[in-house]
Amino acid sequence: MRLSYRYSELLPSVDALAGVMGYLPGTAPEPVTDLIAGLSEELMTTGEARAEYTIFDHVKLDPLSKTVEVEGVVFHVKPIVFSQIKNAESVALFICTAGSEVDELSRKSMKEGDLLRGYVYDVIGSEVAEGAADRMQESMKTAVASSGMSITNRFSPGYCGWDVAEQHKLFTFFRENYCGITLTDSALMDPVKSVSGMIGIGSRVKYSPYRCHQCDDKNCIYRGKKNR
Numbered sequence: 630m631r632l633s634y635r636y637s638e639l640l641p642s643v644d645a646l647a648g649v650m651g652y653l654p655g656t657a658p659e660p661v662t663d664l665i666a667g668l669s670e671e672l673m674t675t676g677e678a679r680a681e682y683t684i685f686d687h688v689k690l691d692p693l694s695k696t697v698e699v700e701g702v703v704f705h706v707k708p709i710v711f712s713q714i715k716n717a718e719s720v721a722l723f724i725c726t727a728g729s730e731v732d733e734l735s736r737k738s739m740k741e742g743d744l745l746r747g748y749v750y751d752v753i754g755s756e757v758a759e760g761a762a763d764r765m766q767e768s769m770k771t772a773v774a775s776s777g778m779s780i781t782n783r784f785s786p787g788y789c790g791w792d793v794a795e796q797h798k799l800f801t802f803f804r805e806n807y808c809g810i811t812l813t814d815s816a817l818m819d820p821v822k823s824v825s826g827m828i829g830i831g832s833r834v835k836y837s838p839y840r841c842h843q844c845d846d847k848n849c850i851y852r853g854k855k856n857r
Contacts (some may be wrong), residue, residue: 630768632725632761633679683802695711704795704798706791709789714828724808726758726808726810726820727757735750770836779835781834784827
């Protein structure tokens with residue numbers, strides 16, 4: 630399944646973006662909120678996020694090794710992720726991206742010494758990428774519900790103990806990469822504002838909060854994130 634979203638569908642409010650930057654509600658100075666509003670408006674007219682996912686029905690889940698095997702490819706997802714998808718009957722592999730434009734604008738601003746502008750672009754890109762992943766996940770949830778199935782939360786290599794190097798395995802399932810994402814040798818995605826991972830599907834799985842109390846990654850973007 631291939632999906633696309635305009636930035637205008639995904640961009641949070643100015644106050645929400647200011648909150649991501651660390652400002653308490655109503656405390657962001659006017660120059661900052663004006664900049665956020667201006668850059669958001671600029672990107673609304675040109676920005677497009679893309680997402681795609683594929684569902685695999687024949688998977689093997691090994692509770693001893695905490696692995697998920699998809700078409701002969703074994704993902705070592707580790708205990709936290711495995712505990713959430715162990716009852717899955719199928720899994721979806723996905724990738725999505727905010728696109729290269731916002732990355733390029735952020736890098737250009739930083740290089741020119743406008744660090745605040747570069748940072749705002751960076752925050753916008755992160756929020757759009759996560760927003761695209763949220764929308765993709767909702768689309769998947771609706772699609773499988775007609776068959777009496779539910780979905781788990783989404784999990785990405787690099788989080789919850791899952792080795793980021795396994796991005797290389799995941800991307801073998803996206804040879805014709807609609808999202809235009811490439812990987813570096815160290816398994817980092819380009820564009821940077823991209824998300825990839827796995828979602829469990831089944832009649833006995835459920836969407837649960839991220840189990841942050843069991844994970845020691847203090848910089849995880851999902852830490853403290855509430856159920857949607």
